[in-house]
Amino acid sequence: MSDQQVNNSKRRFLTIATGAAGAAFGGLAATPFIASFLPSERAKAAGAPVEVDISKLEAGQKINVEWRGKPVWVVKRTPEMLAGLPKLDGKLADPKSEVDHQPEYCKNGTRSIKPEIWVAVGVCTHLGCSPTFRPDLAPADLGPEWLGGFYCPCHGSKFDLAGRVYAGVPAPTNLVVPPHKYLSDAMLLIGEDK
Numbered sequence: 001m002s003d004q005q006v007n008n009s010k011r012r013f014l015t016i017a018t019g020a021a022g023a024a025f026g027g028l029a030a031t032p033f034i035a036s037f038l039p040s041e042r043a044k045a046a047g048a049p050v051e052v053d054i055s056k057l058e059a060g061q062k063i064n065v066e067w068r069g070k071p072v073w074v075v076k077r078t079p080e081m082l083a084g085l086p087k088l089d090g091k092l093a094d095p096k097s098e099v100d101h102q103p104e105y106c107k108n109g110t111r112s113i114k115p116e117i118w119v120a121v122g123v124c125t126h127l128g129c130s131p132t133f134r135p136d137l138a139p140a141d142l143g144p145e146w147l148g149g150f151y152c153p154c155h156g157s158k159f160d161l162a163g164r165v166y167a168g169v170p171a172p173t174n175l176v177v178p179p180h181k182y183l184s185d186a187m188l189l190i191g192e193d194k
Helices: 003-035 041-046 079-084 086-091
Strands: 050-053 062-067 070-076 117-121 132-134 149-152 157-159 180-182 187-190
Touching (some): 079 086
Antiparallel strands (some): 050 187, 180 187
């Protein structure tokens, strides 16, 4: 064997070994950068569905839960509250919920799956304030048409007990109804409906 043949073998081996080591090092160096594009566990949890126990929710009561960093309301409406909803249609900006702020299965007169249980994101569609729950008949400042609902004291927007916005207030659209489904009569899952 000549010295030339031995040198070519060594050269080929060193070239392949150096290339393999460089590729391995490059892969190790790139791992943190690639991992930074993946969502964190905190980010995954922030968008995760939320289970809500509604077994102790009483008629006329509202509970608050957090989903995606926003307040979500779950309200158990009384028969009287439900009976008042159709009476307000003429005073509302979008009584038939034509603006797409609810899943298709909630595009009805009660904006809910079960008429007595209503779920909504508790953020005013005007500037993002959180309206107050006013299920009672209104004081004079809310007007004679008020049959209970949600009032945003920041700018005066009013919503009925289905989250439908009154006409002539700053909020342009109804409150948002998030995707949700019932896991049982006592458990509600907010954030997923499939």
